Amino acid sequence: MMNWMKCCVFPLVLLCMWQLQEGAQACSCAPLHPQMAFCQADVVIKAKVVAGKVVGEFNNSIKYDIKQTKMFKGPDGHFDTIYTASNPSTCGVTLTKGVEYYITGRLNSDGTLHVSLCNYVEPWESMSVIQKKLVQRYTKGCGCQIARCTSVPCGINSPAECLWTDWLTENSVYGEQAKHFACIKRSDGSCAWYWGAASFKNGLSVY
Known part of the structure; x- marks a missing residue:
């Protein structure tokens, strides 16, 4: 009986916590397996964050300057910047200066690279x-x-x-x-x- 409860109740609690977190943030996206995040992304790179600043007409975005060290997927060329929403409630991602990240993201029509909480973004050293x-x-x-x-x-x-x-x-x-x-x-x-x-x-x- 206890094994059944552990097997069935924990996933429900986890799912409820995820939904509560999504509700608090107003950012609705379920976690993706890293492979699916890779396949769905327009761009996948490894890059080190150099600097970041708030930009946009209403200070609604953060522009991160990066040093790209590896291109796993994407168009020819090199990315020097990444954009994300300035607030987690709109799926913004907080990146730390000096940290190298594995980043999956999407390309806007103007060629800029954007990331959100719906993408898979992980410190490179945290990956196995x-x-x-x-x-x-x-x-x-x-x-x-x-x-x-x-x-x-x-x-x-x-x-x-x-x-x-x-x-x-x-x-x-x-x-x-x-x-x-x-x-x-x-x-x-x-x-x-x-x-x-x-x-x-x-x-x-x-x-």
């Missing part, structure tokens, strides 16, 4: 060694979908999906599957979780 390697592999999984499982029962709707269960098994949004696994398409068109640690020697290993 395996996840840093998996970034190079995510492109191969962009034809797959990752389905979130926040309570049981849950399942996939097609062979081209992988079930993301970190909520249930790790008591964390970003657990083992987020940090160490990628959802990769197989030769028959189906998708499956692959363990990133195996990529160091023998390519990705099926989970």
